Amino acid sequence: MSGCDDCALVGLHPTTGNGAGVVAIIGPPNSGKSTLFNRLTGLRQKVANYPGVTVEQRVGNATLASGREITLVDLPGVYSLSPRSEDERVAHDILTGTMPDFPRPDAILLILDSTNLGRHLMLAAPVLALGLPTMIILNMADDLRARGGELDAQALSRQLGAPAVLASAARGEGLEAVWDFLATRSAPPAPVDASALQDVPKCHAWAARLGRRASYQPPAPPVWTRRLDAIFLHPVWGPLIFGLVVVTVFQAIFAWARPLMDAVQSFITWSGGLVASVLPASPFRSLLLEGVWSGVGSVLVFLPQILVLFLFIGILEDSGYLARAALIADRTMARVGLQGKSFIPLLSAYACAVPAILATRTIENKRDRTATILIAPLMTCSARLPVYTLIIAAFLPERPLLGPLLGTRAAAMLGLYLLGFLAAFATARVLKSSILKSERASFLLEMPPYRRPTLSSLGLRLVDRSKIFLRRAGTVILAVAILLWVFAHLPLEHGKMPPVENSIAGKVGHAIEPVIRPLGFNWKIGVGLVTSLAAREVIVGTLGTLYGMEPDAKSRGLQKALRQDLAPAGAVALLVFFAFAMQCMSTIAVVRRETGGWKWPLIQFAYMTLLAYGGAFVAYRIVSALA
């Protein structure tokens, strides 16, 4: 549900004057970097953050006590600054000021996990060597203390000639010192021991020496993490729990979101009725009700479902379970020639393909990365959710299958997700055994300790996601709805609005109809397929407008109209079409940017469209023969 407009670094105007204007936050993966960023910027992030692992540099503003604004940049999590993966290159280029159109930061916040200081301190060498004012935030101090570890931050600060503070970003502990650092212009750090920059073993020795001088006492092993891993990675319980988690997510998307969706629907119906009663009958009122209310409203209803999905993704990621899921999935990934590292981008593709494609930057092997980019849009993104929900709810009655655990509709949804998953894996298999063949890449993944997700972090994700969704509803979807309404009412016949069949939109739909008739689609679906090239969920709004819904008709109205107008076989074909087709301009744009040309996005679009057409045709034939 994200657009690539979300990743543009718009509105970045560094302030000048005393203290820092642009501050970069850098740290190794799992150091709590994003939590710190959220703490400092609160709800004031200008650029949307993405679900899944932090990949795109997020930018946000923070206001100092003096009222001055500073810009914070959240860089990708890296272990070193030697640019090998795309992530490291981005971090390196921004910090050295060689990233085009991006100002060099004035200061750096280096965040390290204090429970893992032996390794994390190694990143301090190349970062401090940049010579920018740097504060070292020794995060997870609460965890360090609880597990009996010790660290003298003052001593470390003296050794490095840079301020250092023990903090807990999750609990908001120790952040006063960070605010002080941001408010005053600090001196650059002392020069780093040259030996630390030579190679990894020397850097490690340097870090160990520093740790000893700062009386670092590593904490006891995380007992709970080991206990939980004994269950989550158990040969029998592990996969079983994994399956249970997946089923719960799907049932929740349907069952838990329902009351909220009904509430949104009631509000849209009520407000539409209000507009209808206030305005006199006119083309303008018709535009508002049929275009804006039916078009945008029928998409807005799905916000609660998308939030439920993101809540689950947030819990899985913040708790540390995601890394275990990647571990469990690695064998399956290896079978199709990919690696476990591809799993995390693919999982975030369930939210949206755009951040998933950006997340592939952590994959060092170029061919693996391209293969992952090519299959990511086949994973069921949240923009498909409104389309699936509408069709399933219109054609499939709800019945319990596994008691209260799984109903028919959630099962149908699960089936569609599985379909996308299988298509993605079959495609990966073909790609990796032909044009993208490569040596088996190594799989190195850190298993972070389990942590309790914080409410503020989860809440922030949901607020963020709502913003993106509403922005899209207010821009792309609104624009398409208005344009469609205009095209559905022109040209005028004898000074009056024509019946919709004779309008421009109707003519376009009828022109496409011969091509899509073999799939069981009528011309209205044809118009929807055209408008949904902008974004998948637009088809829901388009059908809402085309079926001439009056605002007092409920969502059930559109479902009923569809049921009368579309054969069940056509409905199944439509679901299959949307499972496979690459109906998303944002994805095409981001693939072009990340692969550096039009070759891959064009191949991908052609392939997915053919797959969608072929799949829908077969589905239509099979269901027609059965019915």
Next chain:
Amino acid sequence: MQLSGNGTSSLVELRRGERGVLDRIELPADVSRRLMELGFLPGSPVVAAGSAPGGDPRVFRVDGAEIALRRETAACLILRAPSSEP
């Protein structure tokens, strides 16, 4: 700890809970650098922890962290012979 034919053993031979000391990494420079950044430095003690449900990839404890490696990678991380352990 079992010794293979040529007298060397790798991380793969460590059974769950067993500890060994890393001697060298027989992998291309970029992969071994990455492994070293994750804590697999010559001379570091490594403990075999759990694994994925199928037994591959396996999880190793090194330098206070848990890192998952595929068997084929773990087989290239050679351990010091027990006698030369400090």
